[in-house]
Amino acid sequence: MNPYILAILLFGLGLGTTITFASSHWLLAWMGLEMNTLAIIPLMAQHHHPRAVEATTKYFLTQAAAAATLLFASITNAWLTGQWEIQQITHPLPTTMITLALALKIGLAPLHAWLPEVLQGLDLTTGLILSTWQKLAPFALILQIQPSNSTTLIILGLASTLIGGWGGLNQTQLRKILAYSSIAHLGWMILILQFSPSITLLTLLTYLIMTSSTFLVFKLNKATIINTLATSWAKAPALTALTPLILLSLGGLPPLTGFMPKWLILQELTKQGLAPTATLAALSALLSLYFYLRLSYTMTLTISPNSLLGTTPWRLPSTQLTYPLAISTAMTLCLLPLTPAISALLIP
Amino acid sequence: MSLLRITHLPSGRLLSAILHHQRLLPSIIPLTVPKRAVIQGEYKRPGQPRKAKFPWKKINFNFSKGLEGIKKHFTLLKKEFTDRWVGPEGKPIVEHMLEQNRAVWEFRGPESLGEWTVSSDREIGGHSEAYLKLGRNNNTCFLYGTLSSTPPRDGETRYSGYCTMRSKQPLASFDRKKHHDWSSFNTLHLRVRGDGRPWMINISAETYFSHQKDDIYCYFLYTRGGPYWQDVKIPFSKFFLTHRGRIQDDQHPVWLDKVNTIGFTLGDKADGPFQLEIDFIGVCKDYAHTEEFAYEAYKRNPEV
Numbered sequence: 001m002n003p004y005i006l007a008i009l010l011f012g013l014g015l016g017t018t019i020t021f022a023s024s025h026w027l028l029a030w031m032g033l034e035m036n037t038l039a040i041i042p043l044m045a046q047h048h049h050p051r052a053v054e055a056t057t058k059y060f061l062t063q064a065a066a067a068a069t070l071l072f073a074s075i076t077n078a079w080l081t082g083q084w085e086i087q088q089i090t091h092p093l094p095t096t097m098i099t100l101a102l103a104l105k106i107g108l109a110p111l112h113a114w115l116p117e118v119l120q121g122l123d124l125t126t127g128l129i130l131s132t133w134q135k136l137a138p139f140a141l142i143l144q145i146q147p148s149n150s151t152t153l154i155i156l157g158l159a160s161t162l163i164g165g166w167g168g169l170n171q172t173q174l175r176k177i178l179a180y181s182s183i184a185h186l187g188w189m190i191l192i193l194q195f196s197p198s199i200t201l202l203t204l205l206t207y208l209i210m211t212s213s214t215f216l217v218f219k220l221n222k223a224t225i226i227n228t229l230a231t232s233w234a235k236a237p238a239l240t241a242l243t244p245l246i247l248l249s250l251g252g253l254p255p256l257t258g259f260m261p262k263w264l265i266l267q268e269l270t271k272q273g274l275a276p277t278a279t280l281a282a283l284s285a286l287l288s289l290y291f292y293l294r295l296s297y298t299m300t301l302t303i304s305p306n307s308l309l310g311t312t313p314w315r316l317p318s319t320q321l322t323y324p325l326a327i328s329t330a331m332t333l334c335l336l337p338l339t340p341a342i343s344a345l346l347i348p
Numbered sequence: 349m350s351l352l353r354i355t356h357l358p359s360g361r362l363l364s365a366i367l368h369h370q371r372l373l374p375s376i377i378p379l380t381v382p383k384r385a386v387i388q389g390e391y392k393r394p395g396q397p398r399k400a401k402f403p404w405k406k407i408n409f410n411f412s413k414g415l416e417g418i419k420k421h422f423t424l425l426k427k428e429f430t431d432r433w434v435g436p437e438g439k440p441i442v443e444h445m446l447e448q449n450r451a452v453w454e455f456r457g458p459e460s461l462g463e464w465t466v467s468s469d470r471e472i473g474g475h476s477e478a479y480l481k482l483g484r485n486n487n488t489c490f491l492y493g494t495l496s497s498t499p500p501r502d503g504e505t506r507y508s509g510y511c512t513m514r515s516k517q518p519l520a521s522f523d524r525k526k527h528h529d530w531s532s533f534n535t536l537h538l539r540v541r542g543d544g545r546p547w548m549i550n551i552s553a554e555t556y557f558s559h560q561k562d563d564i565y566c567y568f569l570y571t572r573g574g575p576y577w578q579d580v581k582i583p584f585s586k587f588f589l590t591h592r593g594r595i596q597d598d599q600h601p602v603w604l605d606k607v608n609t610i611g612f613t614l615g616d617k618a619d620g621p622f623q624l625e626i627d628f629i630g631v632c633k634d635y636a637h638t639e640e641f642a643y644e645a646y647k648r649n650p651e652v
């Protein structure tokens with residue numbers, strides 16, 4: 001893409017999120033969300049492939065619907081309460097509408113149906129931006145509203161973890177697997193939102209690091225299906241040995257970073273008297289763990305049939321930048337011992 | 349009619365004046381023709397008798413067929429649920445990883461012909477014919493007929509003479525669309541016996557919205573006549589993109605994760621009889637073929 005246009009679009013993406021972060025007026029927040037949507041649309045459709053155009057169209061329609069609902073809800077709130085403050089939204093009707101609009105924005109079940117198909121139509125870099133950066137702005141708003149209906153959020157959260165687990169079970173396309181993993185993680189984030197928003201923030205940040213790590217691994221191997229990933233032992237043997245650990249971190253196993261949010265969420269849910277919810281969430285994590293384990297199995301624990309030609313690429317150095325991958329992998333694997341420090345920072 | 353005259357019309361004629369809106373405001377509304385379906389009715393295939401039946405007479409209520417349909421759909425639904433326990437596409441993951449060849453269409457019985465649609469330019473009024481039957485020993489399919497490039501006399505068609513055989517879209521339970529997922533493979537493998545004519549293989553992938561509906565990826569199939577079978581292996585990287593028959597500038601490789609149909613077309617402007625016998629159509633993974641795309645993409649500033 002023309003570097004000037006790319007710079008404008010990336011700048012627009014950054015600006016949109018920053019505007020939403022910095023705003024205390026609903027209209028400004030909505031504007032930031034719309035800028036994000038519009039800036040990423042050309043990035044998604046830059047390869048003029050029918051599936052990319054289809055993904056772009058689906059993304060645009062869902063995000064525009066969510067933004068319109070958000071605008072409508074904030075106007076309703078302004079009408080009912082007379083003010084536009086983001087943190088002062090108290091009437092239950094606009095609060096519920098905004099929660100649902102933001103759920104559609106990020107892809108929470110039951111408003112998740114667009115996410116696998118949209119991610120499948122994109123290349124891995126744009127998919128990375130969609131899974132990570134585009135979640136920040138809606139979460140900034142979610143964290144600020146005080147949701148009053150606890151049942152809705154618990155149902156959204158549990159439905160997301162279950163659907164994210166079951167949906168990803170028989171996928172062979174890596175981008176769809178990551179989409180369902182995203183849905184499951186978002187479910188965990190929403191479960192704890194009303195009790196401790198700082199744990200939601202912590203879960204979001206760890207999810208961003210783990211997902212970036214995974215996407216960058218797939219990008220390095222140029223893999224979009226499981227079978228391509230299965231031959232990555234010949235391209236980057238050290239990375240093939242590390243990737244199961246990244247995937248298990250996504251699955252939430254100790255002693256890796258991914259365990260930290262799950263532990264804190266289960267602890268907080270139990271303290272709040274929601275032990276059955278905590279049990280169900282923990283069991284649904286097993287479903288997600290199954291497909292992460294399957295990826296690890298096909299990638300590292302088995303040697304896939306390959307031609308003689310395919311066993312030598314590891315001898316040649318890769319031309320891709322591996323610095324971001326190195327940082328995010330290190331953070332994905334090693335941050336669990338820092339839990340006390342991180343909780344002291346984030347949780348008041 | 350001018351507005352003044354309209355006000356003096358009796359109400360019955362007002363309605364007809366609305367239908368002939370052209371006369372209401374002739375200078376403002378450009379000349380518009382109502383939809384053809386409104387004037388002539390739905391599209392009528394040439395050769396089909398015109399049916400003048402009332403809608404309620406078209407219902408064909410057959411209890412046993414209904415029951416069979418319910419059984420079939422629920423069996424498919426149950427299979428979908430139980431396949432999930434086994435693995436992707438109903439196969440264990442190890443089998444999915446090891447799969448190197450898959451015969452997608454094998455013509456081993458009369459029910460296999462039901463998966464294919466045969467058409468020719470008879471639909472637009474031409475004179476070609478195409479028929480599909482099972483070959484010898486119920487082991488192959490046999491597409492035969494006559495090609496005639498006489499254009500139909502409707503005043504607007506200039507060229508004619510084509511016959512085609514296209515697979516039907518695979519359907520899951522309750523007639524939902526399903527796709528072929530050939531992303532683990534990279535080569536199309538056919539075993540055919542033709543008569544020396546050049547055919548074109550068309551692969552149509554899933555296009556969801558509007559303008560890409562007629563996007564078809566094509567490649568040629570040159571048959572050598574003769575009694576010997578011909579094994580044809582075409583990598584998917586060789587398929588080029590066309591839209592409504594025209595090769596596009598902006599080329600890209602076919603995405604194999606949602607393939608809808610495959611078709612064979614004959615349109616080589618040579619009048620006369622034709623035959624094509626197909627033993628099987630399969631896909632295979634050729635590890636030695638590493639080419640991603642055979643044609644250059646339409647990039648204005650390519651990275652060199």
